[in-house]
Amino acid sequence: MTQLDRLPTKADFAHVTDWVFDLDNTLYPHHVNLFSQIDRNMTAYVAALLTLDPAAAKTLQKEYYRDHGTTLQGLMIHHGIDPNDFLEKAHAIDYSVVPADPALGDAIRALPGRKFIFTNGSVKHAEMTARALGILDHFDDIFDIVAADYVPKPAGDTYDKFMSLHRVDTRRAAMFEDLPRNLVVPKALGMKTVLLVPRNFEYEFAEAWEKTGDGDAQADYVTEDLTGFLTRLVSER
Structure with missing residues (x-):
């Protein structure tokens, strides 16, 4: 059984009260290619x-x-x-290519606790993307590269800044990411970790080093369908 075959259960995430999402290629699927x-x-x-x-x-x-x-x-x-x-x-780009995802919005809204976007991009980019998806209003805050003093993930200090700012108990938090190396620190901090991958693992736009790495072993789950993954969690609650 591969990690992709492992479906989440209510028990796996019952303790989670803080839900942390990367933005690009995580909240929208890889094939959107934004x-x-x-x-x-x-x-x-x-x-x-x-x-x-x-x-x-x-x-x-x-x-x-x-x-x-x-x-x-x-x-x-x-x-x-x-x-x-x-x-x-x-970030001077066309956001109209991002399709609205009402089902994703419903699933995120139904998650118990706080929800954050934690991105190496800017707040403006995150807001524009999340607004196009129709999910912006479901998040409590956006932590961007400016808030990180321009030091990006996977730097440990940047995770520390985010966790300290929002008083996140990492033992009761989950991290969703598309880059394996960005899950190493969250896993070490005790977070539940989920790696987002393209459909059928078909990377149309990624560097070879982005597709694998130490983070592979640090992902509790791997999924190609964030909406389906979250819907399963909230539908079981």
């Missing part, structure tokens, strides 16, 4: 900043993303850029 627009914008930003051709800019962008958690962090460390300018340009 992040591809952001990725193109980041490549264009790097190309313009450093006068690089698109191929070289993309290579450097991905290196910074891999080594520093976000392209933004790499650019801040190595080139001293204005993070607000970068975030504004990176």
